[in-house]
Amino acid sequence: MTYQAATGGLLPDSAATPVRAEERSAVIDLDAIRHNVRHLAAVASPAKVMAVVKADAYGHGAVHVARAALGAGASWLGVAHISEALALRAAGIEAPLLAWLHTPDSNFAAAVAAGIDIGCSGWELGRIVAAAREQERPARIHLKVDTGLGRNGATLDAWDSLVGEAMEHQDQGLLRVVGIFSHLAVADEPERPETDEQLAAFRQILAIAQDAGVDPEVRHLANTPATLSRPDTHFDLVRVGLGLYGLSPFEGQSPAELGLRPAMTVRTVVSHCKDVPAGQGVSYGLNYRTDGVSTLGLIPLGYADGVPRIATGGPVRVEGVNYPVVGRIAMDQMVIDLGPRNVTAGGPSILGAEAVLFGDGADGGPTADDWARAAGTNNYEIVTRISPRVPRRYLNEEPFAGDERP
Numbered sequence: 047m048t049y050q051a052a053t054g055g056l057l058p059d060s061a062a063t064p065v066r067a068e069e070r071s072a073v074i075d076l077d078a079i080r081h082n083v084r085h086l087a088a089v090a091s092p093a094k095v096m097a098v099v100k101a102d103a104y105g106h107g108a109v110h111v112a113r114a115a116l117g118a119g120a121s122w123l124g125v126a127h128i129s130e131a132l133a134l135r136a137a138g139i140e141a142p143l144l145a146w147l148h149t150p151d152s153n154f155a156a157a158v159a160a161g162i163d164i165g166c167s168g169w170e171l172g173r174i175v176a177a178a179r180e181q182e183r184p185a186r187i188h189l190k191v192d193t194g195l196g197r198n199g200a201t202l203d204a205w206d207s208l209v210g211e212a213m214e215h216q217d218q219g220l221l222r223v224v225g226i227f228s229h230l231a232v233a234d235e236p237e238r239p240e241t242d243e244q245l246a247a248f249r250q251i252l253a254i255a256q257d258a259g260v261d262p263e264v265r266h267l268a269n270t271p272a273t274l275s276r277p278d279t280h281f282d283l284v285r286v287g288l289g290l291y292g293l294s295p296f297e298g299q300s301p302a303e304l305g306l307r308p309a310m311t312v313r314t315v316v317s318h319c320k321d322v323p324a325g326q327g328v329s330y331g332l333n334y335r336t337d338g339v340s341t342l343g344l345i346p347l348g349y350a351d352g353v354p355r356i357a358t359g360g361p362v363r364v365e366g367v368n369y370p371v372v373g374r375i376a377m378d379q380m381v382i383d384l385g386p387r388n389v390t391a392g393g394p395s396i397l398g399a400e401a402v403l404f405g406d407g408a409d410g411g412p413t414a415d416d417w418a419r420a421a422g423t424n425n426y427e428i429v430t431r432i433s434p435r436v437p438r439r440y441l442n443e444e445p446f447a448g449d450e451r452p
């Protein structure tokens with residue numbers, strides 16, 4: 047994006063008498079989440095939607111997002127860790143729920159006891175079966191195959207024997223193979239050929255499983271970019287994370303162009319504003335100096351709040367203007383230069399005015415994509431890394447049908 051130059055003249059009088067607002071917050075619009083779920087569900091139909099709420103719902107709050115997503119038509123939830131799934135169950139959420147990233151120390155018994163579906167790449171199988179015996183309850187598993195990503199999942203060579211072993215245990219009543227799945231590597235770059243190769247491999251392993259008598263409820267492969275760009279990857283279920291939060295997985299395509307609405311706004315209030323002379327150094331290292339007489343605004347968010355330290359130049363919107371951060375981003379704070387035309391000379395200042403780091407991008411406001419560019423990362427990381435020091439606030443909360451009522 048191009049940053050607007052500071053508008054001329056003194057800032058409006060209203061800046062001197064700011065409304066009393068919370069000092070800092072990540073505001074999550076649950077209506078945006080619901081809208082995105084409905085949109086993704088329509089795109090994916092007849093396939094069902096798994097709302098991926100790992101990592102505290104990419105920083106948005108797992109319980110709030112899970113409830114909103116289920117209320118808007120998602121039928122499954124997905125997380126990485128069993129511990130994340132247990133936290134959702136503890137909050138009273140009873141929807142089908144899959145966890146797919148384990149270690150030998152993962153609590154498979156707790157997962158079986160809580161009716162959590164367990165992703166299984168192979169090594170977990172013995173432990174899952176032991177947990178099922180201990181709990182006297184069949185485990186629900188989704189067999190995972192590596193079709194090219196090179197992370198979790200059975201190799202194509204190991205697939206035959208994994209399916210065979212799983213079916214033996216299923217015949218003994220120790221587990222049920224509920225799903226078969228894999229994960230895509232380059233779906234965010236639709237012109238690349240590897241998605242076709244992964245899809246072909248996935249079809250091949252499904253055929254092998256079918257021949258072995260596996261009859262899964264759900265076959266699933268698509269993440270957000272594949273849901274939006276590759277209907278041939280939808281199968282029975284799509285696992286959507288980023289799109290749920292209203293962000294675009296595609297370089298050069300905005301959320302609005304995809305029918306999505308960003309749900310998170312990170313904002314604070316300006317905590318200091320002062321006129322400085324030409325050559326004023328700014329922040330550790332003095333890597334930035336003012337060109338001339340100027341006015342600096344202090345923004346009380348830093349890398350302890352999850353703003354990437356490397357993201358100097360990222361935009362902060364104050365009074366309708368996007369200012370780039372100048373100088374180093376510190377642990378608790380960073381600085382914007384309002385330029386020579388806003389010198390307050392003792393007049394109204396932006397002290398206490400709202401400062402938005404990113405939001406839905408309406409009216410030229412800054413976005414998570416702008417911060418991703420400034421930090422050399424992606425929008426996934428920008429929202430997910432907003433730290434617990436920034437309180438989450440929710441707009442448009444609705445009662446949840448699954449809530450236990452006394």
Ligand SMILES: *Cc1c(COP(=O)(O)O)cnc(C)c1O
Pocket residue numbers: 098100146229268269270271285286287288289295
């Ligand atoms: C995180 C994750 C997803 C969601 O990916 P998005 O690109 O955010 O939609 C889907 N499947 C698996 C296995 C994941 O780890």
